Amino acid sequence: MPARRVTIRDVARAAGVSTTTVSAALTGNGRVSPETRDRIMRVAEECGYVASAAARSLRLGRSGAIGLYVPDRTVGFEYYAHLSRGAAEAALAHGFALTLLPAWPDAAPLRTLHLDGLIVCDPALGDPVAEVLRSLPVPMVTCERDPEPGASPAGVVASDHVAGTTVLLDHLAGQGAASIAALVPGEETSFGQETRRACRESDHDVRMVEVPLAYDPDDIARALAEARADEPDAIMVVPDGGALVALHLLQAEGVRVPEDLLLASYVDALSLQVARPTVTAVDIDPRATGASAVNALVDLVVGEVSGPVLTSVPTHLRVRESTSPA
Amino acid sequence: MPARRVTIRDVARAAGVSTTTVSAALTGNGRVSPETRDRIMRVAEECGYVASAAARSLRLGRSGAIGLYVPDRTVGFEYYAHLSRGAAEAALAHGFALTLLPAWPDAAPLRTLHLDGLIVCDPALGDPVAEVLRSLPVPMVTCERDPEPGASPAGVVASDHVAGTTVLLDHLAGQGAASIAALVPGEETSFGQETRRACRESDHDVRMVEVPLAYDPDDIARALAEARADEPDAIMVVPDGGALVALHLLQAEGVRVPEDLLLASYVDALSLQVARPTVTAVDIDPRATGASAVNALVDLVVGEVSGPVLTSVPTHLRVRESTSPA
DNA sequence: AGCATGTGCGGAAACGTTTCCGCAAGAGCG
DNA sequence: CGCTCTTGCGGAAACGTTTCCGCACATGCT
Numbered sequence: 224m225p226a227r228r229v230t231i232r233d234v235a236r237a238a239g240v241s242t243t244t245v246s247a248a249l250t251g252n253g254r255v256s257p258e259t260r261d262r263i264m265r266v267a268e269e270c271g272y273v274a275s276a277a278a279r280s281l282r283l284g285r286s287g288a289i290g291l292y293v294p295d296r297t298v299g300f301e302y303y304a305h306l307s308r309g310a311a312e313a314a315l316a317h318g319f320a321l322t323l324l325p326a327w328p329d330a331a332p333l334r335t336l337h338l339d340g341l342i343v344c345d346p347a348l349g350d351p352v353a354e355v356l357r358s359l360p361v362p363m364v365t366c367e368r369d370p371e372p373g374a375s376p377a378g379v380v381a382s383d384h385v386a387g388t389t390v391l392l393d394h395l396a397g398q399g400a401a402s403i404a405a406l407v408p409g410e411e412t413s414f415g416q417e418t419r420r421a422c423r424e425s426d427h428d429v430r431m432v433e434v435p436l437a438y439d440p441d442d443i444a445r446a447l448a449e450a451r452a453d454e455p456d457a458i459m460v461v462p463d464g465g466a467l468v469a470l471h472l473l474q475a476e477g478v479r480v481p482e483d484l485l486l487a488s489y490v491d492a493l494s495l496q497v498a499r500p501t502v503t504a505v506d507i508d509p510r511a512t513g514a515s516a517v518n519a520l521v522d523l524v525v526g527e528v529s530g531p532v533l534t535s536v537p538t539h540l541r542v543r544e545s546t547s548p549a
Numbered sequence: 550m551p552a553r554r555v556t557i558r559d560v561a562r563a564a565g566v567s568t569t570t571v572s573a574a575l576t577g578n579g580r581v582s583p584e585t586r587d588r589i590m591r592v593a594e595e596c597g598y599v600a601s602a603a604a605r606s607l608r609l610g611r612s613g614a615i616g617l618y619v620p621d622r623t624v625g626f627e628y629y630a631h632l633s634r635g636a637a638e639a640a641l642a643h644g645f646a647l648t649l650l651p652a653w654p655d656a657a658p659l660r661t662l663h664l665d666g667l668i669v670c671d672p673a674l675g676d677p678v679a680e681v682l683r684s685l686p687v688p689m690v691t692c693e694r695d696p697e698p699g700a701s702p703a704g705v706v707a708s709d710h711v712a713g714t715t716v717l718l719d720h721l722a723g724q725g726a727a728s729i730a731a732l733v734p735g736e737e738t739s740f741g742q743e744t745r746r747a748c749r750e751s752d753h754d755v756r757m758v759e760v761p762l763a764y765d766p767d768d769i770a771r772a773l774a775e776a777r778a779d780e781p782d783a784i785m786v787v788p789d790g791g792a793l794v795a796l797h798l799l800q801a802e803g804v805r806v807p808e809d810l811l812l813a814s815y816v817d818a819l820s821l822q823v824a825r826p827t828v829t830a831v832d833i834d835p836r837a838t839g840a841s842a843v844n845a846l847v848d849l850v851v852g853e854v855s856g857p858v859l860t861s862v863p864t865h866l867r868v869r870e871s872t873s874p875a
Numbered sequence: 876a877g878c879a880t881g882t883g884c885g886g887a888a889a890c891g892t893t894t895c896c897g898c899a900a901g902a903g904c905g
Numbered sequence: 906c907g908c909t910c911t912t913g914c915g916g917a918a919a920c921g922t923t924t925c926c927g928c929a930c931a932t933g934c935t
Contacts, residue, residue: 228921230921230922231921231922240884240885241884241886242885242886242921242922243923243924244884244885246922246923246924247884247923247924250922250923252923253884253923254881254883254884255883255884256882256883256884273657273661274921274922275607275920275922276606276612276662276663277606277607277663277920277921277922278603278607278890278922279921279922280606280922281603281604281607281890281920282889282921282922283890283922283923284890286602286603288614288646298631298634299630299631299819300630301625303630304624305624305625307633308624308649308651310649311649312651312653315653315659315662316658318658318661320648321648322614322647322648322649323617323634323649325634325637325638327638327641331599332642333641334599335599335600335602335644336602336641336646337601440823443823464820464823467824468823471823471824471825474800475825493625494790494820496766497766497790498793498797499798499800554891556890557891557892557893566914566915567915568915568916569893569894569914569916570913572892572894576892576893578893579893579913579914580912580913581913581914582912582913585913585914601890601891603890603891604890604891604920605891605892605893606920607890607892607920607921607922608891608892608920609892609893609920610920
């Protein structure tokens with residue numbers, strides 16, 4: 224026997240006022256005397272009243288849900304798991320629901336979701352899903368800049384990867400690396416563009432080798448072989464998870480890290496802390512990134528802010544054994 | 550200038566029928582002649598009509614959203630990333646939205662979300678969030694059985710981990726392991742209960758060492774040391790990610806895998822395929838698990854099925870280098 | 876006192892669906 | 906022909922909010 228839901232009218236009757244007043248009291252929008260407001264809130268609490276999201280959505284023309292899109296190629300990367308969690312927490316704190324968007328090349332089902340806003344992680348040039356999402360008539364904030372020429376998302380949350388990469392390169396040089404090999408992703412993503420730029424403009428001797436963002440272990444192996452041809456003193460692997468592959472390959476060949484070769488990752492991960500040796504990396508705080516993206520998007524949705532928003536998330540170098548000989 | 554949304558009334562006018570007929574045509578619920586139906590669908594398409602989820606929810610008393618809860622302790626595990634993706638895809642295919650639920654000890658904000666159903670991953674004894682979710686008045690399906698004594702979720706999607714673990718143990722024995730050490734989680738979760746049972750009831754010589762489900766690398770190290778005290782021929786690590794830690798620790802000590810010691814993981818992961826040696830594991834198909842959970846839940850929500858649903862997801866042993874000496 | 880202004884509250888419309896019911900016309904049947 | 910049953914469709918209510926507007930009264934000012 225599903226008890227009929229308690230509506231605003233029930234509360235109004237119980238409190239001896241009109242629904243208008245109840246609404247005003249609970250939303251804080253109209254004019255209500257403080258005493259009446261308190262009484263209504265108490266009564267509402269007692270009745271177990273909780274406003275119908277559907278009715279409110281219908282009236283307000285806002286669904287109370289925001290979508291999060293994580294590119295298919297990177298599902299499984301630890302980074303996005305934590306980003307998602309941060310986003311979900313922030314959303315709930317604002318009373319919004321965070322809807323997970325699968326890669327879906329068709330816009331129609333996405334339209335039926337009626338999202339108030341979108342968060343797109345690491346938009347890549349030519350990603351058909353990103354394309355579709357950009358076409359939806361709602362504000363969008365991207366985690367990392369959108370590399371698409373014409374695109375201008377309403378908000379961007381990003382770390383300064385040029386700076387982050389530079390710090391890591393400086394650290395490697397400071398540990399005695401005269402020449403550094405960098406396994407970097409391509410230019411199809413802002414993340415790739417920035418980390419590459421840092422390598423290009425570095426004061427040190429950095430040689431880049433490209434590895435796909437959605438790499439196969441074999442891709443890392445190939446790139447690693449190419450990188451080692453120049454006999455570098457240190458290797459920096461940028462994509463998430465790539466450094467671990469490299470570490471295994473090196474160890475399988477009998478190369479000692481860090482004695483024979485320094486190894487560092489750009490994207491930090493738990494597995495880098497459990498690897499032996501533990502691997503130096505840059506913590507780019509995915510949880511904070513997710514939370515910031517939601518906060519920015521909510522501001523845009525409720526109209527507290529109109530212009531494009533740019534939020535920066537700080538990065539932290541985590542020095543570990545793989546770059547600390549002796 | 551946000552163009553007014555096109556409603557069912559607009560379509561009705563354009564097609565020269567009533568809103569009743571349009572609704573009947575689009576939902577397939579009432580009585581409409583085939584010709585009229587086709588015409589209406591064409592007109593709706595042309596107008597770019599897409600039904601308001603809010604209005605439909607209000608009328609139907611269903612929100613069209615289902616919640617997915619992943620325990621905080623395991624966020625970051627690859628397994629859940631793929632499970633989430635499978636769930637999101639299946640949900641969208643049914644026209645539902647998948648809402649990510651953060652660990653949140655308070656029921657109130659969760660109530661405001663108005664979910665039609667819940668998916669809870671790996672419910673653990675004493676998890677306060679699971680407790681809260683169980684109290685919500687909506688059907689719930691769990692991925693893995695709910696170990697809570699009184700609890701009876703409306704549906705369960707699970708693999709047979711007793712069988713899966715047994716297959717893996719048999720494989721190790723078949724590769725020549727006379728004695729096997731198993732690093733297993735505790736009994737607070739059905740997953741732990743089943744994998745332990747398989748160890749207890751195994752035909753082979755299996756010694757269990759407990760490691761927390763939300764382990765710290767040091768926990769693995771401790772458990773590994775304890776396990777190796779008996780000089781086993783093989784080690785099976787059950788929790789996601791744990792085998793990788795073990796592999797690193799062993800290699801750091803100069804133990805050769807698989808020559809000196811066989812190593813296997815229960816939960817498969819990409820990192821096990823890229824490790825050197827590659828690590829044998831059991832693929833428990835998280836994506837299928839997520840999709841099945843959503844399918845079962847949707848059936849329950851739309852009322853196509855009433856009794857408790859039990860779905861089984863098959864497991865596959867992936868034999869790799871770490872258990873293949875010579 | 877007369878007037879403008881502000882405060883506290885209620886009536887009722889509107890948001891966009893779905894569905895119950897009813898009506899007219901046609902079909903089938905004796 | 907008269908009856909019932911079916912088919913195709915429309916009117917209108919209902920889902921639960923929020924908000925525009927208006928009313929009555931109190932307050933402050935000249």
